[in-house]
Amino acid sequence: MAAYLLQRLLLMIPTFIGITLLCFLIVHLAPGDPAELMAGGGLSARGGAGISLQKRGAVDQALAEWRALYGLDKPLHVQYLVWLKNLARLDFGNSFKDNRSVWEKVRERLPVTLKLEFFSILLVYIVAIPLGIYSATHRDTLGDYATTLVAFVLFAVPVIWAATMALVFICGGDFLYLFPPGGLTSIDYARDWPLWERIKDQTWHLFLPVVLLSYAGFAGLSRYMRSSMLEVLRQDFIQVARAKGLAERVVVFKHAVRNSLIPQVTILAELLPGLIGGSVIIETVFSIPGMGQLGFDAVLARDYPVVLALLTVSALLTLIGILLSDILLAVVDPRIAFGRRIQ
């Protein structure tokens, strides 16, 4: 096992460097010039204004100065090596936009995204696992069909539509005011509020985003659960358990469910990078300052250091996630033993 682990860890290094090289090339070679965008100022493409009339004078000189300041005037391979060297010291450099370190920017937004993603993943599991169990134990009944149908309908509803509808109809516009129309806290939220009031206010603000982030996940996970559950229920030991005269409840929950949870472990590989990814749509609709917006804005502004940092971290988390799920599989399922096969 230890040898296997070491082998896997060593293999990760060239894979990781390969990923960074690819990311670096794609990001830098994509059309668009960050210096040029800076010169355009904050007058983004969205506004009616365009490029500010007065600022376009001796701009070439200015652009050259700016590129030199951020090292963009050097050849690409030199830039990559410099970046890699800094990466080895865990330094992702400074954002072009505000000259702050990328770590600082990520640190500011990560807690919000972690909170949102954690609760929505939790909600997905809380809803989807029982749903899958129910579908499997009530296979081919009306209940099975109905839950499956609902899960798939939800899966098919675009989140941008659902979020906008929720915003328009239940967030205090011209209709109902059940949930806040955005942000993380109320307008007059203050730190000297009693703890209970603060928790209540934050929960009220997080509720809709969490629900909207999770509903599409119900279908997938409940399907996985249903099929692995069905497979286990067909096994001989289940029949033995029933033959022993165990109550159906014990058969299902003690023997079947535990065994059918094993394949769900592999999903971990997708979960880890997902935790920090954030959602551009939900964050934009509900004005939540999370990682999704950070990444999206960075791509639009060609803010290379930020884009590269996010890509690198999520690549690393994916690699770790894959390794972890392989190890966990071996832990929970004694039939899998990596080390011995190598010998």
Added chain:
Amino acid sequence: MRRSLFLAAFLSLTLFSLRGDGFGQGAAQPVTGDWLLNHSLSDPEQLNPLTSNDASASEVLGYIFESLLQLDPRTLEFKPLLAETRPEISKDKLAYTFKLRRDARFQDGKPITGEDVLFSIKSIKCPLVDAPFLRVYYDSVVDAELLDPYTIRFKTKEPYFLNEEQLGSILVLPRHYYDPQNLLKTTGVRDLLGDPTKLPPAVKRFADNFNKNYNRSPLGSGPYKFAFWKTGQEVQLVRDPNYWGNGKAGVDQPHIDRMRFRVINNPDAALIQLKSGDLDTMELTPIQATRGTNSDRFKKQFAKYEYYAPTFSYIGWNNASPIFRDKRVRQAMTYFTNRQQMVKAILFGLGRVVDSPIYFSRPEYDNSLYSYPYDPKKALALLAEAGWKDTDGDGVLDKVIDGRKVPLRFEIKVNSGNDVRESVALTLQDELKKHGVAASVRQLDWTIFLDDVKNHKFDAVVLGWQMPATEGDNYQVWHSSQADNKGSNHISFKNPRVDKILEDYRREFDEKKRFEMAKEFQHILNDEQPYTFLFARKAVTPVDRRFHGVEVLATPTGLSPIEWWVPRSQQKYGARETAN
């Protein structure tokens, strides 16, 4: 001239109605208190008065920092703010001497002296400070010196009519805060002009520190102090009770206790927040202004204000292309463009057709310009006169240019995501198709679009310019020298007479003469049609009715919240604290 008169009449009308209101309630005296929840479409990138380069930041910084002169929003004249009077200009128009007022103070209580102004211009001119785009404006400043602790003299490279305005709008930074070790002390403006690599190490230390550590904690002399900034959520400013300008004549008196700039990227979400009371004001999109904000409930809660922001949209024809280098073709294109209909259908009537790059309420705007009507017959006649005929019967006009048969076929580029520009291009494409002109529309991501525009890789583009509400300099956009080297004359308009006018314009200090030149310039553009000028858009901004003193002004922002106040009985937030 008629236009500006009209505007003046409109302004005084608003004034009257407001006075009437105030007297009626017996609450004409402004009081302090309450909060204003402003809307920002995006987070400021940073709050450094020199290195910030975006609209959100400059709005916020405008409350925190002050300059030597200030634009009077009613007369659009510059008036003294931190300076005692407007500057004394030397005979050769090269030296500008400003005398500072002695009672002005920074927010930490320290007095503002000439040393701070000198430090401010030095930081701008320092090539290591991350402000290359601001430095462009101060290219002409070659020296600055203190004559006494409260008098500063700037020297400029050449006479230029905008020098006073540009020097007057330098934001004055407290030297003791931004350069506590006084690292720039021994380096003069003159020393900063040379090779950046040969600057003393102290200057580099200053610049590194300035670029890095002053981006989120601005300190100035303005009426509002920086309170906090929650990234992606809001920037909050608090009224400085010890503001030096309190009670001083000629200085804006702030009333609102807290200015909160709430970041909401999505305009639809912002409108919902406005309706639920989480915002007090925002700028509406055309569709929001015409639908969705007309219910009785909305009108009861908000008053809508309309004004023309000094911007215009246009279709730029690549004057260097074989098709568009003939001015008759460009004129024909303008005749094909149904601009009135576009204002009606695309802007929902919230705009007006423009015919010149100069803001139509400026005195130098020429009202006698010919406004090309929608007239396809005239357009076709012009094309025929220019030699365009469908010789091969393929339904598209053609002409032999430089010995080669060229069909009248071209591409209009727009940046994707901008619905208005896209609609303009599609409307024109549709019209042209009926008359044997094959235009196609191509949408491009903003960055790629910008690259193409700068490199002149287009036949036609739909774009917009922002204009100053004050007198502008058209050199950057229309002088032939700006057509090369990726300048702003991206359509390659080259006209010797216009070149001459624009060169003389910069050196002319007599306003009357300049205005005459501006009129000739506009007449040439009107005939040449290098652009098809489209329209200026009207901004519509609702403001919660509890705010008094709201007035539409001729400045680019239209409204000036610094003058607003809320009567005690209507104050929503009083003086409560908020999250920190």
